[in-house]
Amino acid sequence: MAFTKLNNVRLHWRETGRKDAPAVIFANSLGTDCRLWDEVAAALSAKYRVVLYDKRGHGLSENAPGPYSIDMLADDVLALADHLELAQFAFVGLSVGGLIAQQLAVKAPERLSALVICDSAAKIGNDESWNARIEAVITNGLASITGPVMERWFTPAYHAEKQMELAGWIQMLLGTPNDGYAATCAALREADLTRVVTNIKTPTLVICGDGDQSTPPELVKQTADLIPGAKFEIIKGCGHIPPAEQPEALLTLLTKHFEEHIHV
Numbered sequence: 379m380a381f382t383k384l385n386n387v388r389l390h391w392r393e394t395g396r397k398d399a400p401a402v403i404f405a406n407s408l409g410t411d412c413r414l415w416d417e418v419a420a421a422l423s424a425k426y427r428v429v430l431y432d433k434r435g436h437g438l439s440e441n442a443p444g445p446y447s448i449d450m451l452a453d454d455v456l457a458l459a460d461h462l463e464l465a466q467f468a469f470v471g472l473s474v475g476g477l478i479a480q481q482l483a484v485k486a487p488e489r490l491s492a493l494v495i496c497d498s499a500a501k502i503g504n505d506e507s508w509n510a511r512i513e514a515v516i517t518n519g520l521a522s523i524t525g526p527v528m529e530r531w532f533t534p535a536y537h538a539e540k541q542m543e544l545a546g547w548i549q550m551l552l553g554t555p556n557d558g559y560a561a562t563c564a565a566l567r568e569a570d571l572t573r574v575v576t577n578i579k580t581p582t583l584v585i586c587g588d589g590d591q592s593t594p595p596e597l598v599k600q601t602a603d604l605i606p607g608a609k610f611e612i613i614k615g616c617g618h619i620p621p622a623e624q625p626e627a628l629l630t631l632l633t634k635h636f637e638e639h640i641h642v
């Protein structure tokens with residue numbers, strides 16, 4: 379576990395695996411922190427230098443004042459990569475992390491060896507839905523939206539069978555500062571990468587849970603179809619958060635993509 383001031387914000391990050399191995403950076407979704415990747419990171423660190431971090435306004439990173447933008451969040455990743463002296467890295471982004479992935483691929487393609495966009499799209503939601511969410515969180519706190527958020531994150535089967543785990547993810551969500559969450563919602567509201575993702579040259583895998591209620595498979599596939607050469611894969615029995623609900627299926631897809639595109 380480490381903390382570094384980057385772009386004037388204290389970012390929390392962790393790394394596992396050999397320092398001389400090819401690097402993979404993971405970015406988590408709105409209302410989660412980097413522990414989300416622990417299971418996948420542990421498996422991949424046998425072969426890769428795995429870097430996890432908390433976005434600004436999330437986890438143990440500084441709750442910097444908003445609003446944020448996807449470009450600002452992508453710049454945080456580049457600053458972290460510079461700090462770790464990673465000339466090149468693979469990047470896996472979930473949901474808002476997937477928007478950061480797309481922005482990085484457009485902005486700094488020379489830094490990327492491979493890209494994974496997980497349960498994300500070039501445009502997520504609309505002004506109305508994000509403004510309503512920001513208003514609810516600022517006025518009544520994250521606890522007031524926990525129910526609908528969990529419906530989008532996890533399948534009905536997970537809700538029925540994994541109540542203890544669900545309580546743990548709710549605790550993670552509620553650990554997010556209200557204003558950091560709202561500032562990230564503002565970044566999501568403003569982001570529309572539809573016109574630029576057509577320029578992505580990095581080998582890209584796009585993944586979606588078949589039961590994702592936040593970025594449904596049809597929406598995610600529309601973005602995959604815009605990215606030249608991108609592969610699209612569905613994870614069965616999974617909502618919006620594959621590293622929590624189906625980590626093994628996600629790991630299988632990541633391993634294949636990295637074996638094909640990252641040269642060890």
Ligand SMILES: O=C(O)CC1=CCC(=O)O1
Nearest residue numbers: 407408473474527530592
């Ligand atoms: O709707 C949710 O809470 C899920 C989500 C949307 C963007 C993101 O990062 O997570």
